[in-house]
Amino acid sequence: MDHQPAPHYLGxxxxxxxxxxxxxxxxxxxxxxxxxxxxxxxxxxRLVHTTGPRTIRDLADTIGVTHSAISQTVNQMRRDGLVELHPGHDARHRIVHLTDRARALIPTLDAEWTATTAAAHDLDNDLPHPLSTLVDAALRALAAKPLRDRIHEHL
Structure with a gap:
């Protein structure tokens, strides 16, 4: 017997x-x-390679994650020897530069990115509705009306 979890465990x-x-x-x-x-x-x-050194804020905005998330990622990448941080036009801005080690990975990362993109399309084709479309729609809907507001409507 195949047991399906209750739909209310969405998170x-x-x-x-x-x-x-x-x-x-x-x-x-x-x-x-x-x-x-x-x-x-x-x-x-990939972003720094294709567009040049970027601020952490710009990376967060372009990739679509929080400043905190990208800051943590960049700090881990620095510890792993993949990026260097240079001061920006003031003390609050740090500019992310790739190291030679990161640049050496570009061909492998490009091949993986292409394969992963194709695999994601395959996954979308196996679903009743493309996951990428649903995720984008959910993000737009939550930007328009956050889940918190929706929850309060039902309290």
Whole structure:
């Protein structure tokens, strides 16, 4: 008997889905000889590589994550020898630059990115509604009306 979790455990199921996706991408990096490489590094490296050094704020805005999240990622990347931080036009701004080590990974990361994009399209085709479309729609809906507001309407 196939047991389906209750639909009201949405947050738990979304975290599980994200964990499945991230774990498999991390395994691909390990398969490519990069066992300690974190999937969240790739958007930073690709963006800085294609557009040049960027501030942490600009990276956060462009990638679509919080300043805190990208700051933590960049600090871990610095510890891993993938980026250097240079001062910006004032003390509050830090500019992210790639190291030679990160630049050496670009061909591998580009191949992985292309393959992962194709695999995501395959996944979308296997679903009744494309996951990428649903995620984008959910983000837009929550930007227009946060879940907190929706919850308060039902309290």
């Amino acid at each position: 738990t199921r979304l975290r599980h889905l994200l964990d499945l996706l991230e774990t498999d991408v991390a395994r691909v990096y390990a398969d490519l000889g990069l066992p300690d490489f974190r999937p969240r590094y790739t958007p930073v490296i």
